């Protein structure tokens with residue numbers, strides 16, 4: 001649900017009048033859009049207050065504005081607020097020059113009415129609004145008052161800061177194992193972005209953020225990201241899916257955006273340095289006149305993120321960049337032409353690399369260095385068509401190294417059919433619903449999954465990107481820590497007319513959805529969410545040129561100068577969707593695709609039959625032969641299987657075995673248990689349970705607004721992303737997954753248990769993995785589930801071990817397990833090194 005809020009009249013006249021209603025964040029809410037702002041100063045201090053947010057300290061300044069840590073005085077939640085200036089004089093001048101060449105049209109393009117900066121901001125917002133994943137920084141609220149010169153993006157605050165990767169002497173500061181875990185998180189986040197049709201375009205260590213305790217890494221900064229409708233349609237199987245017109249503009253891939261050292265070769269292709277060679281020919285053979293025609297520039301696809309991931313891994317492990325130069329031009333040349341090399345050792349733990357080219361060892365004897373070289377080889381392929389895919393990277397032995405159950409990790413973190421790919425689905429609390437244990441829910445879902453096999457759709461035909469822009473480059477003086485500013489070159493596709501039609505369509509949908517049955521609630525929410533977009537951009541899209549702000553003074557000189565623009569890459573969307581990402585079609589948009597028996601609560605990903613226009617094939621998951629397994633009823637309750645294991649018999653737990661509070665709260669219904677257990681019959685092994693737990697963590701996390709560091713949820717999530725899925729491990733394993741100092745003796749039993757994503761040692765020494773993981777999952781879900789788990793496990797006598805869960809696990813923020821512990825290098829304790837600051 002998107003909510004508009006209003007503010008009080010300002011004391012200082014900074015905002016206009018309106019009733020005093022500030023929105024209270026609810027973890028399952030969609031992004032809030034606030035249109036009226038009150039900007040004031042806190043009495044007796046020079047600190048700024050914007051609506052309910054008290055600004056505390058400035059984190060830094062980027063291209064278009066500042067980022068502040070602020071506190072929500074209503075909830076005490078600490079957030080990061082990005083203040084973006086609507087107008088950017090320099091960028092606009094450049095844009096105005098370009099626009100002179102655009103012929104006049106019956107409808108004035110939206111971009112011509114809005115500043116290019118504002119357009120960019122709106123795009124960033126539109127992209128961020130779609131995202132909800134534990135490894136992606138979350139947008140909580142957009143504060144956009146057209147009377148003010150700044151737009152405020154309230155985001156999840158990642159208190160661990162950005163990932164630091166080198167000392168002043170260009171030495172690495174992370175261990176190899178830490179890097180591996182970071183990269184696993186990034187892969188999961190990136191996989192989600194690509195699944196959503198988003199190319200990040202600025203993957204680099206500085207855009208990867210630690211959670212407060214440095215257990216989780218999240219991808220942030222979507223300032224130059226690109227949304228591809230074609231990619232999205234390929235995933236959803238619905239080419240006609242409605243989207244924001246702002247997002248539909250695909251010309252912006254022709255922008256030359258990103259951070260120079262992390263740009264892929266296809267982005268800096270030599271047509272850039274020599275515009276005369278620019279050609280649309282696909283051949284490099286001599287033509288009739290005998291002249292050789294250069295190859296067509298490779299299309300810009302999500303493969304650019306894979307390249308940047310390779311550069312990022314290199315940075316984290318070696319403390320230096322694989323491609324560098326004294327000037328931007330030299331950097332690009334190096335990216336295009338140079339081979340990369342590696343130092344003798346990697347990581348702060350100085351593990352030998354074995355060199356760039358090494359003889360292939362016998363199977364099973366591959367060294368860390370050998371595996372890394374093979375991974376980098378795949379990621380840093382200059383030809384994007386030969387580059388490793390994200391799926392390939394995820395399955396690479398270096399990434400999976402030291403995992404006790406890589407196959408389970410791969411399966412549990414698989415995107416297709418498991419991750420809610422739409423806003424509506426992402427907003428659902430799958431695990432929470434699961435623990436409601438409603439009969440309809442369990443039956444409906446299991447029936448559904450039995451009847452529908454996963455399908456995967458082929459992507460639509462490639463769209464040629466027409467626009468090409470030429471430009472000059474400018475030298476950059478920083479070392480890849482700053483993104484290049486982005487300037488839209490053409491925005492012809494977005495017109496007021498398009499917007500009006502879009503609005504009318506949505507209104508119609510919204511009206512009719514008001515009368516739909518409860519089964520349509522989820523779909524309604526999706527529309528509602530997108531319609532909510534109108535709140536923030538309504539005036540921008542429909543009104544006359546925006547009035548200049550009356551409130552905040554414009555400070556500074558705007559963004560850094562535009563560095564360069566390049567000839568536009570040729571093609572836009574030949575996005576290679578990993579096979580594992582194609583299985584599900586998550587959002588039905590037509591009534592015909594609705595499942596008649598689905599409960600209004602059911603918000604599980606939907607596997608739709610592909611539309612007539614989209615060819616599809618049915619392919620088993622590459623990870624396992626049991627594709628059907630993926631389609632199983634994920635609502636089958638692990639807890640019931642846990643019950644079966646605990647009691648040694650099938651059937652429902654008796655009411656006495658349920659905790660009274662769980663029953664009282666309605667979270668556990670004895671009447672529903674038999675059917676649930678029946679549905680659960682196929683889940684016989686603890687392995688399945690472990691799998692389930694991990695999925696739950698993902699879903700639960702994706703449903704939470706505040707997926708920051710607090711709460712036990714993130715522990716389960718961490719387990720999933722760190723590849724340690726619900727497996728009991730002895731004490732030495734705790735150290736092996738410990739990113740801080742190995743001799744940390746401060747773990748107490750409870751903390752160990754809280755960290756039960758596979759790290760518990762006591763007090764559950766002989767607990768099978770499934771049970772342990774289930775409890776971990778339950779703990780992440782909340783009191784009712786927690787009570788249920790407790791009821792099931794809390795039995796004495798000759799059965800399995802008793803686990804006392806009477807006290808809620810304490811926040812893992814206090815737990816030293818994992819990356820929270822300091823990492824010392826010499827006498828220094830290094831921030832961002834998986835340790836304290």
Ligand SMILES: Nc1ncnc2c1ncn2[C@@H]1O[C@H](COP(=O)(O)OP(=O)(O)OP(=O)(O)O)[C@@H](O)[C@H]1O
Pocket residue numbers: 059060061062063064065066067080082137155156157158159161162206209220221223481482483484
């Ligand atoms: N959600 C967040 N949580 C914590 N810190 C953040 C968050 N978002 C941004 N920051 C920090 O705020 C600072 C400013 O960020 P911003 O993205 O505006 O600029 P930048 O990354 O330095 O430059 P640019 O984006 O122009 O490349 C950076 O130090 C960044 O690490």
